[in-house]
Amino acid sequence: MTRRALITGAAGQDGTYLTELLLGKGYRVWGVPGPYPGDFHERAAASEGRLEAVEADLTNMVSLLEAVEASQPDEVYNFAAQSSVGDSWAEAIATTEVNAVGVLRILEALQQLAPKARFFQAASAEMFGNAAEAPQRETTPLRPRSPYAASKTYAFHIVGSFRDSYGMHASNGIMFNHESPLRGLNFVTRKITDAVARIRFGLAQTVALGNLDAQRDWGFAGDYVEAMWLMLQQDCPDDYVVASGEVHTVRDFCEAAFAHVDLDYRDHVVVDERFMRPVDVSVLHGDPSKAKRVLGWAPRVTFGELVVMMVDADVARVSAQSEGVRA
Amino acid sequence: MTKRALITGITGQDGSYLAELLLGKGYEVFGIVRRTSTPSDIRIAHLGDRVKAVVGDLSDTPSLLDAVEESQPDEVYNLAAQSFVGDSWRQPIYTGDVDGLGVTRLLEAIRRVKPDARFYQAATSEMYGKVHEVPQSETTPFHPRSPYGVAKVYGYYITLNYRESFGMHASNGILFNHESPRRGLEFVTRKITYAVARIKHGLQSELRLGNMDSKRDWGYAGDYVEMMWLMLQQDAPGDYVIATGETHTVREFCEIAFSHVGLDYQDHVVVDQRFVRPAEVDLLLGDPSKAKRVLGWEPKVSFAGLVEMMVDADLARLGG
Numbered sequence A: 001m002t003r004r005a006l007i008t009g010a011a012g013q014d015g016t017y018l019t020e021l022l023l024g025k026g027y028r029v030w031g032v033p034g035p036y037p038g039d040f041h042e043r044a045a046a047s048e049g050r051l052e053a054v055e056a057d058l059t060n061m062v063s064l065l066e067a068v069e070a071s072q073p074d075e076v077y078n079f080a081a082q083s084s085v086g087d088s089w090a091e092a093i094a095t096t097e098v099n100a101v102g103v104l105r106i107l108e109a110l111q112q113l114a115p116k117a118r119f120f121q122a123a124s125a126e127m128f129g130n131a132a133e134a135p136q137r138e139t140t141p142l143r144p145r146s147p148y149a150a151s152k153t154y155a156f157h158i159v160g161s162f163r164d165s166y167g168m169h170a171s172n173g174i175m176f177n178h179e180s181p182l183r184g185l186n187f188v189t190r191k192i193t194d195a196v197a198r199i200r201f202g203l204a205q206t207v208a209l210g211n212l213d214a215q216r217d218w219g220f221a222g223d224y225v226e227a228m229w230l231m232l233q234q235d236c237p238d239d240y241v242v243a244s245g246e247v248h249t250v251r252d253f254c255e256a257a258f259a260h261v262d263l264d265y266r267d268h269v270v271v272d273e274r275f276m277r278p279v280d281v282s283v284l285h286g287d288p289s290k291a292k293r294v295l296g297w298a299p300r301v302t303f304g305e306l307v308v309m310m311v312d313a314d315v316a317r318v319s320a321q322s323e324g325v326r327a
Numbered sequence B: 001m002t003k004r005a006l007i008t009g010i011t012g013q014d015g016s017y018l019a020e021l022l023l024g025k026g027y028e029v030f031g032i033v034r035r036t037s038t039p040s041d042i043r044i045a046h047l048g049d050r051v052k053a054v055v056g057d058l059s060d061t062p063s064l065l066d067a068v069e070e071s072q073p074d075e076v077y078n079l080a081a082q083s084f085v086g087d088s089w090r091q092p093i094y095t096g097d098v099d100g101l102g103v104t105r106l107l108e109a110i111r112r113v114k115p116d117a118r119f120y121q122a123a124t125s126e127m128y129g130k131v132h133e134v135p136q137s138e139t140t141p142f143h144p145r146s147p148y149g150v151a152k153v154y155g156y157y158i159t160l161n162y163r164e165s166f167g168m169h170a171s172n173g174i175l176f177n178h179e180s181p182r183r184g185l186e187f188v189t190r191k192i193t194y195a196v197a198r199i200k201h202g203l204q205s206e207l208r209l210g211n212m213d214s215k216r217d218w219g220y221a222g223d224y225v226e227m228m229w230l231m232l233q234q235d236a237p238g239d240y241v242i243a244t245g246e247t248h249t250v251r252e253f254c255e256i257a258f259s260h261v262g263l264d265y266q267d268h269v270v271v272d273q274r275f276v277r278p279a280e281v282d283l284l285l286g287d288p289s290k291a292k293r294v295l296g297w298e299p300k301v302s303f304a305g306l307v308e309m310m311v312d313a314d315l316a317r318l319g320g
Helices: A013-024 A040-045 A061-071 A092-113 A147-166 A188-200 A221-233 A250-259 A289-295 A303-322 B013-024 B045-050 B061-071 B092-113 B147-166 B188-200 B221-233 B250-260 B289-295 B303-317
Strands: A004-008 A028-032 A051-053 A075-078 A118-124 A170-175 A207-209 A239-242 A269-271 B004-008 B028-033 B051-055 B075-078 B118-124 B170-175 B207-209 B239-242 B269-271
Touching (some): A013 A028, A075 A092, A092 B147, A147 B147, A221 A239, A221 A289, B013 B221, B028 B061, B051 B061, B092 B147, B118 B147, B188 B250
Parallel strands (some): A004 A028, A028 A051, A170 A239, B004 B028, B170 B239, B207 B269
């Protein structure tokens, strides 16, 4: 019996990696590409009917009911979000509409039409804020410090409420930062590797960043989507931290990225006040031991390998572009 | 210089007591009132045009911008909400939109139009939900159980956020249950006292309730609104638990309410599964020591005093 999955935010980084994973396992996948579809439709066209687009909007309840009706899902993965922490201060209302109330709409739609479907919510380590303890685990109290983090906290709790109230198989993945060559350019990791590539080819001289001392627990998105899938294969729903368990600074990332193309980051990185956040969380450091123990999950790609992977991909892309060849 | 206050949810229990308090202190009081076809201002009708009503809704940003513009408030009290936990499972999105996102809309309006206004957010003990410790204080982690609780957790954090991010004087009152003769009929306390009065007058014979063993920390709303005002008089914004520090069961409330009119609750109360909640909050007990220390908080009305006050008021409504 072919398993059916519905993925929102299907055109984004996580949506793309998860789609690949599920198609590889023989699923039929319905993806909501959202407002920035990228190459989603091309991939769907090339999938021999196994990947289909379904339009929906997290601010529109009817569209979600229709998406659930069309896909008849066994599993639902919610990645759709306004995912920029930095932008969330200027767009607090829109961020909350999608990231918070939007999750409630999906849960309600599933209650109405597919109450047995298993649900995964992309929760975020940003909920820990200036964390009460380090490293952070599933029981660490939440202290969200941005409108983004507050919206994700709402979603985290509403998943718990629906699990307790209705017996839904609904789980939260408390995702620490996970990167890849598919990461959006506004995220600092990709901003850096893209800049490294452009600087390497003489298309730019510098890159402006914010707080170089910010520390994050970074992993490879391709590894992390596997943890998400594993959560939905368990008999019981639950919440899990997904992280590498290691922290590095933005400075560390710069150092490694520039060094990979034989450059010194200090010659090219400029600190710009405009990229400092009104309130920054300084250290996010996850403890993934529950995921290891219960799901048997562990990350494969190391920090160094991740940086190299991303720089190589951006170098290849920029190199092809600068030779007038479409990458 | 006359101080100006803007109150959302002014037509509710707390809003009406707060309006009275502030008028008594010489404030100019503005209240946001939703447009409804049936008049909703029964609790503030006695204040007449001493309260300046402004039409608006927490789901409607332009109306909030206008309300702040018109009132130019020194203090804003956000009491408006879909405030009944039980109904939040039936109207979860509306509850999230008004009780959660509505706080953000209001904060944004204040930030744009009158950023030096002091802001009070009606947070709630329902945020503690499946409580992580007993009693609950400002540092107890949240574990909300209902769409109402979840929305209020969001509202709490976004208030904290605007304080930290923009330096706003924005405070959370983590108020445990607070009741009065003006409480809505759907809330179990008023549901009981209203039924007691009607049963005493022979207008009904039974009262159907849900979980009789649920425990709450109940106080008198008239005492609690003064704490809201005091929070905004502090030099610095902060978050405070307001509670009596005692917990009682629904059963105890029934016992006192019925015996106050010479009846035995066991003769009249029937447990009805329909009123049992999908996910229950079994126990709430607040630790108000911070409010005691900083604000001088001291509840004046006792538990039994509150029950009897409410029964007497409902009897009076039926002509004694």
